[in-house]
Amino acid sequence: MKGIIGKKIGMTSIFDQNGRQTAVTIIEAGPCVVTQVKTVETDGYNAIQVSFGEKKEKNTPKAELNHFAKASTSPKRFVKEFRNPDVQKALGETITTEIFAEGETIDVVGTSKGKGFQGVVKRHGFSGVGEATHGQHDRSRAPGSVGGSSYPSRVFKGMRMAGQTGNEQVKVKGLKIVKIFAEKNYILVSGSVPGHNGSIVLIQK
Numbered sequence: 001m002k003g004i005i006g007k008k009i010g011m012t013s014i015f016d017q018n019g020r021q022t023a024v025t026i027i028e029a030g031p032c033v034v035t036q037v038k039t040v041e042t043d044g045y046n047a048i049q050v051s052f053g054e055k056k057e058k059n060t061p062k063a064e065l066n067h068f069a070k071a072s073t074s075p076k077r078f079v080k081e082f083r084n085p086d087v088q089k090a091l092g093e094t095i096t097t098e099i100f101a102e103g104e105t106i107d108v109v110g111t112s113k114g115k116g117f118q119g120v121v122k123r124h125g126f127s128g129v130g131e132a133t134h135g136q137h138d139r140s141r142a143p144g145s146v147g148g149s150s151y152p153s154r155v156f157k158g159m160r161m162a163g164q165t166g167n168e169q170v171k172v173k174g175l176k177i178v179k180i181f182a183e184k185n186y187i188l189v190s191g192s193v194p195g196h197n198g199s200i201v202l203i204q205k
Helices: 062-070 120-124
Strands: 003-015 021-029 032-038 047-054 076-083 105-111 116-118 163-165 169-181 186-190 200-204
Touching (some): 003 047, 003 076, 003 186, 021 169, 021 200, 032 062, 032 076, 076 200, 120 163
Antiparallel strands (some): 003 021, 021 186, 047 076, 105 169, 169 186
């Protein structure tokens, strides 16, 4: 596996040489610093820990300060571990967009936009209860029955109901890298990526 931490900038469109339009998401990927290298001998598995985003020293616990000092870097806000890395990096080295290539297929992990407490129509795509006739009153977005009365006399686990929607970890697979701007650390990915502008995402292969 190879990966990098990035920040979602927003969406735009680009055109190829044939004039075909493609919707892309701009991700500021890295640069990320390797803050720990794990091996089978010391930790039981192979992995590298990468960090991204600056953090004020006064807001950083001393344990974290010492951890980042071993990598000769300033405190970072976001830390992520990638197991069995394809890219061999030493402690303190930097990971940039150079580990990816245009045309490559990747997976992007992000946190979806939180939508608060939502009903069953918005949350699960229900159609509502019946029509608006026969004395129906404000039932067009109701969930309907949730279980039997005499049997089983309970509501089954997993019953789709209203509740908190969004704000969940989502992985989008098979996105294509359309363009890379190495000087700005920008990766343009085809399609949409979960999360609001400015949210942290993981790009992994």
